[in-house]
Amino acid sequence: MPIQRLLAAPKLRSSKKEIVISAEAADGTIVRRAVQRPPHLAFAVVFALIALAAPAQQKVDVTTNHNDLARTGANTHETALTPANVTASTFGLLTKFPVDDQVYSQPLVVTDIKLKDSSFGTGTHDLVFITTVNNSVYAFDANDPKATKPIWHVNFGAPANLYDADLGCLDLNGSMGIIGTPVIDKPHNALYVVALTRVGDKFTQRLHALDLASGADLANSPVTITAPAFDPLLQNQRPALLLTNHTVYVGYASHCDKEPYHGFLLGYDARTLRQTAVLNTSPKGGQASIWQSGQAPAVDAAGNIYIVTGNGTWNGVTDFSESFMKLSPSLKLLDWFTPTNHRELDAKDNDLDSSGATLIPGTNLVVGGGKEGVLYTLDTRKLGHLGDQHAIQHFQATGSHLHSVVFWQSAKNGDLLYIWGQRDKERVYKITNGKVGETPIITRPESNEGHPGAMLSLSANGGHDGILWAAIHASGDSWHETRPGILHAYDADDINHELWNSWQNRGRDDCDGYSKMAPPTVANGKVFLASFGKENIGTGGLCIYGLLPDSQSPAAPTNISPEIKGGSVTLTWPAVSDAVTYTVAASDKADGSFHTIATGLTTAIYSGIQAPIGMSYYTVTSSNSHGEGPPSKPIPVRIENPTAKGRMH
Known part of the structure; x- marks a missing residue:
């Protein structure tokens, strides 16, 4: 194990029973070690300094969709799960929690939360949060496989239903209460989520700020979402919520292209929930939704926001369908890019926004693609406006819809992009000298059978021990019905090496129905996977995977x-x-x-x-x-x- 250099002089805190030494490591981390106090204080200091020199294993919080504001989909601080120990004999399902309906959101994880419910005592717990289309939010213990109930569960009332507006399709199968992934502000102990609720014969959407420890609404919560031309029933709160610039941003698509609707992005002050900004992507026309298959907007280091839009009207002035858009924190349009064939994309329902935008860390690149399967690489400093000639590149990266992109900087293979498109093979592309290599460096031989392809996440310890996690239907097509799901784990440096999948020991590891477009979440040695449950509507669940128990359990606590x-x-x-x-x-x-x-x-x-x-x-x-x-x-x-x-x- 490499030794970290201690920058600051270690600080000593001593009691009758233990000594705690803290110091700043070379990477800026404050490292603390506690040791039982022996008879000789000097020996204890030396022992603690030796322990302090080793890197601390830190817990990871996943508070936003696809892990970070760049939307890379990667947790690069995972030390427990490695390609060596994720096998059918050592890794599997630890517990499965049922919930009251289907889950479209990505599970989120927050560690060391001090609870307020006296039935759980006042100790700290790691919590995993999940929502359902029945307008429910659940908090489960992320570590306890023996738990039989959630830490807390709140419900916001009767949700809207697919048939309330004669939408004419089955993209969603039943209720449509909470669809978008929430976002969490841990320092302020808040989870933000939007619910669509039936009130008499009318419908309303509300933004809630919930206490992480109890689920109770915080001060000023909830607030009703309104904007000119905003229809609370027809506007689908599909993209994950974004928290940046002390603002919660709420994005909107449509339900089955049922008009009238627009692409909206609305800003709310994170403390007061006062509306601070409104963007309508098609104010002079219609549509141009911010769908992104549930992915949240991306944010660069300067705080600028990136979204991609779908079918609708375009005039290059006020209306921007089929476009990448760069926005200020106040949602002013800073720059944009629209493909040459945007009118053809619109006519053929080939939305550009099926993957959303992914920023490549350490570069000025933003990538994304749509239903054509064409991947665009753009320069964030100058998106280029109208015309493919202004893109750094665009090429056929997959044969059909592109719904999920993951980026990882591998120590072995360099900067990598992972995709597994609809009705196509899983592919890995390499980024070199500011461009994506247009021939994949690795392709798996088998193709999936239908919509929407795989939702991807990646775990790694820095540039090493990478694992690509792919949630996908096991067979058939998930467009208009619930299909059995399967979770795959691949060596991220060689995806032709499959490490494990949830059907190798299906009786133990199956998670039932595929949760359409919900990426798995990997944190602290566990994988959290949303499920549609066993039925086409009305069931759902949360599966938690991890290393299976063996005889190497920790020692008994002492000196209580x-x-x-x-x-x-x-x-x-x-x-x-x-x-x-x-x-x-x-x-x-x-x-x-x-x-x-x-x-x-x-x-x-x-x-x-x-x-x-x-x-x-x-x-x-x-x-x-x-x-x-x-x-x-x-x-x-x-x-x-x-x-x-x-x-x-």
């Missing part, structure tokens, strides 16, 4: 310290090496039957235990991907009967 205050007990203990979560159990006898009172804890403290009068005993166990370790020694806690006052004799 109880503190009694006002009849409430707090337990603290030194963190166990390699532990991910902790479980606390209680009994009225040291050798009695212990029952679990808290599980999924992510920090080495649990407070708020309402212990009975007399003697109680507590144990703590630690868990990681290898399973649950042995329990600690029972810790006795005595609660005295308070002295009676004012008693009559």
